[in-house]
Amino acid sequence: MAPSPTGRFHLGSARTALFDFLLARKTGGQFILRLEDTDQKRFVEGSEEEIMRSLDWLGITPDESPIHGGRFGPYRQTERRELYQSHAKALVEKGHAYPCFCTPERLEQSRKDQEARKVDRVRYDGLCRALDPSDAAKRVASGEKYVIRFKMPHEGSTTAHDHLRGDIVTENKYLDDNVILKSDGLPTYHLAAMVDDHEMEITHVMRGSEWLSTFPLHVNIVRAFGWEEPVWIHLSLFLKPSGKGKMSKRDNADVMKDGRTVFVDDMKDLGYTSEGVLNWIALMGWGVAEDDVMSLDDMIQRFSIDTLTPSPAAINFQRLDHFNGTHIRLLTTEDLSARIKPYFVAAGLPVEDEALLKITPLIRERLVTLDDCLTFASFFFKDAVSPTPDDLIAKGLDAKQSAEIARKCFEIVSALPDLSHQTAEPPMRAYVESAGLNANQVFGILRVAVTGQKVSPPLFESMEIIGREKVLARLQDAITILENLSVSP
């Protein structure tokens, strides 16, 4: 994969990386990370690190990269500039490209003129294309500033083959003489990517379909060099959740309002698992007929470039939540415990590993994101909970009656030789029965008293983990709250 370090690493790049990785594993090839850092103006400090961090987290670490090395390095394009310059020169010598001395001002003027004439497509007017090659060479030698443009044929058409879309035929008259080497001596994407793909022996090019419009240019460059073409695959685009428009980095602000993100590096903090994210993005642009819950290994087994889909796909965060929850449930108790522990620690709760191992099975199927563990299990680690009086009063009863029930619960637990879910439940049920109450009322009060909240993991199992002493203390607190309520309404 070959991202440019010009911003944050988002879902679309991650999906491309995943498919690259899967294809490499499937075919016994190498998964390479190449950084397309030829635009110095747009370079963003730290984005290279973010790309690698994101790939690592997803579990698709490159085999070759700027930091991992490899036999095709260097893997940053700015470190390969001579390579592109010599290739650009070769193209000029073969008559497939030419130096252009037009100033940005002249180009701007030409553009304006064309717009005024309402031409269909604004493009380079070809002034320097008409120059005598030896004259041009002299001007270059004299130190005049120039760029190199690719000489597109004016006649005929270009047929480019995409593995998903078949032949794409473009009339050459619609094409432009694009700049392939900039005046700063660095190449544009068009040259750099083609040269590197060839030099690095890239067999398959998978990229977003926003590249379709420059596809004819690219195949013309490859053919001008006389190189063998890779298999070209233009992947489906990711659309905004609304389906209106391409998903972009700028959409993150909107998405964040709902606690979502399009940046892979933020996913972990939001409680997403790499398994969930991977499964989610894999299924956009790839049609899998069978069971769609897949691990990375499953994906490697099933991946095929023949089952990729060309149409744009709207991202759907509800689906991410579904896959995240599903993969959380697939985790072992030990693994899940280790993954949720940092959230308790970050919240300043004194989490004990032994207790956590017992708690994890109780909350596992309730978690959509890992940080949900806080809402479901924080009460285990607190000294005391602070239920609201409203929550403590059972439906259909008043404070006095609720206090009575809490007192009875206290008595039952006190009478127990030891507190476990097996020992506590039968006497509680017997009490519910004999008092003519319903289980919802009694267990509701007990739940709020013990956990401080109306929604919790299974009550008796939770009480067992909290321990008799703490349970009694919390019940006592609840009784006090309810009694204060009934004497001073």
Place this chain on the structure above:
RNA sequence: GCCCCCAUCGUCUAGUGGACUAGGACGCAGCCCUUUCAAGGCUACGACCGGGGUUCGAAUCCCCGUGGGGGCACCA
């Protein structure tokens, strides 16, 4: 404006001329299970963009519309 790509339930998709009464998943609704919330099980709702062809037969092939998307830089 011009060029290009795409088109099956709200969303992601299966489907490659007959096995389609169009399958699955998410979401949504209901039921079951149940001490809460989940999870799980079951059921319901829900689509071949329109029009022409080709063919004995079209979701599938062709054409034209329409709609959606992308691109038109010394950015990638």
